[in-house]
Amino acid sequence: MDKIKIGFAPTRRNLFSADAAIEYANLTRTKLTKLNIDFVDITEINADGLIYDDAGVEAAAAKFKAADIDGLFIANENFGTEYAVARLAKNLDVPVLLWGPKDERPAADGSRLRDTQCGLFAIGKVLRRFKVKFTYLQNCDIDSPQFERGMQDFVRVCNVVKTFRNTRILQVGPRPFDFWTTMVNEGELLEKFNIQLSPVPIGEITSEIKRVKAEETDKVQTTVEWFKTNTEVQISDKDLEMVAALKVALKNKVEFYGCNAGAIQCWTELQDEIGILPYASLSLLQDEGIPFTCETDIHGAISELLVEAANLGQDRAIFADVNCRHPDNPNGELLQHLGVFAYSTADNKPILPQRHFVFDYPGSVAFEALKGEYTLCRFDGDNGDYSLLMGTGKGIEGPYNQGTYLYLEFANLNRLEFKLVEGPYIHHVAAIRKNVVPILYESTKYLGIKPDFFDPIEEDVKAYLRGE
Known part of the structure; x- marks a missing residue:
């Protein structure tokens, strides 16, 4: 897996909790490291280290291109900003993995922090509008076997695509x-x-x-x-x-x-x-x-x-x-x-x-x-x-x-x-x-x-x- 480099693009939407999105983005970073995934991060592009506007898209795209990534991992840490990650994916022309962590239980007053799954539905539709092919990893807990297998399988997919395109x-x-x-x-x-x-x-x-x-x-x-x-x-x-x-x-x-x-x-x-x-x-x-x-x-x-x-x-x-x-x-x-x-x-x-x-x-x-x-x-x-x-x-x-x-x-x-x-x-x-x-x-x-x-x-x- 050390030959495949993944661009990590966590995203959030302003309507939902930025703090919760930042927390889950950091949890995702930790998990990728534990799985020995070689990834390029964007923590320096803004105060949150998340994609949610055009400035972040441009900065992330420039960094990912310079790093010559082999795949893009869109992590929907709350509802996410669908147009931003779609623009980013369209700009890079690499395999795309879309995932978001399972939403937590609503608070006692009935409020919710993230609505991640709903945002995944939106991002999937907009990626299609942009004619971006993508792989979907089910909405699951970050420590689940499904997440680990899905990430490792995506690395393999990227390896197939990289090999084919450079034959x-x-x-x-x-x-x-x-x-x-x-x-x-x-x-x-x-x-x-x-x-x-x-x-x-x-x-x-x-x-x-x-x-x-x-x-x-x-x-x-x-x-x-x-x-x-x-x-x-x-x-x-x-x-x-x-x-x-x-x-x-x-x-x-x-x-x-x-x-x-x-x-x-x-x-x-x-x-x-x-x-x-x-x-x-x-x-x-x-x-x-x-x-x-x-x-x-x-x-x-x-x-x-x-x-x-x-x-x-x-x-x-x-x-x-x-x-x-x-x-x-x-x-x-x-x-x-x-x-x-x-x-x-x-x-x-x-x-x-x-x-x-x-x-x-x-x-x-x-x-x-x-x-x-x-x-x-x-x-x-x-x-x-x-x-x-x-x-x-x-x-x-x-x-x-x-x-x-x-x-x-x-x-x-x-x-x-x-x-x-x-x-x-x-x-x-x-x-x-x-x-x-x-x-x-x-x-x-x-x-x-x-x-x-x-x-x-x-x-x-x-x-x-x-x-x-």
Whole structure:
């Protein structure tokens, strides 16, 4: 959470008790600190440290922009000044969280100090008038589990939005000719979402491999030793050195072009050039927080970034083909690849085998992934429309497979199958061992893409977001 910075904007209205609003704003500040939320405060903008007029809006906006906040937290400490916080939110273009503390019991004479809930109704309406997307955290006590969960979830939402809006993908080679499924519209990705591609030819990577083998031998050798320590190496020393050199070369190019993910034409020109498959190298990049997909699947790389961002990078993703039905379980499905599962997802010591039955080259990876509940995610689109498919599956036992693999059981496999066939999705998905569906769902309102589910769980997700 230390990477996400939240602008704290408490508000009040003059008609109600200023002292009570100040008291609750200070209580909110204390709670945010206890929750380790990195927030930017506005205590110096006026005597109250609260938003209620244009001068406060201008001062707060200037401070928040200078701090480059990732999200705005509007805390309605009494009825609040709806036009002021709406102007502030409109000026910042970041995800917005709206909340107010539950009102206390009326005084003995029947008077009330704050009327916070009523003000929340007003602010929500005015934010809509300003066309400001916002997340609502239910009107609850500041020490309630709902408040803590809602704040932490909002940080995750901000992380997804920040990641999406700052994505640049290293594209190594064009898509393989046979993979028409992975074609993308580079111009649309830039125009709609500010997602940038950095295309480089395979020759640029092979030249970098030659350079690192000559000039960065320490990095290559460190990577070789990592493989010897953390995997069962069944390939030759020469091939292992190439696996390590490819990993170092790709990471260098990611850093050189300022990218946060990559996609590579993994076959067959690469094998003609360097004699190995890239998957062992890609799996290590995955483990280091650089999602790197095969078959030049740009949308797949975006999917990985989103699903990892939803859990603040605490779990690494697998990138998999949704491949074939379980031979015995009617709702079981095989997720597999020649690699591209982060090594930290392995349930047994990973193997670097001499070959895989699909390609007679070294450089693949073999292990079964850890079981558990997984979130599946696929960002995709065609004909100008983009959406995010999401849902969950549970790890189950299944027959042995070569490569990296995992069997998942779904509530109804037919629903997933029809989604992948009828589109706009393909057979590639990103997945992590954590249920982050509500975070992804809430994020889509800020990303400008349609949320989509392969199971009818939208009402359950909404209930979670209501704190139920």
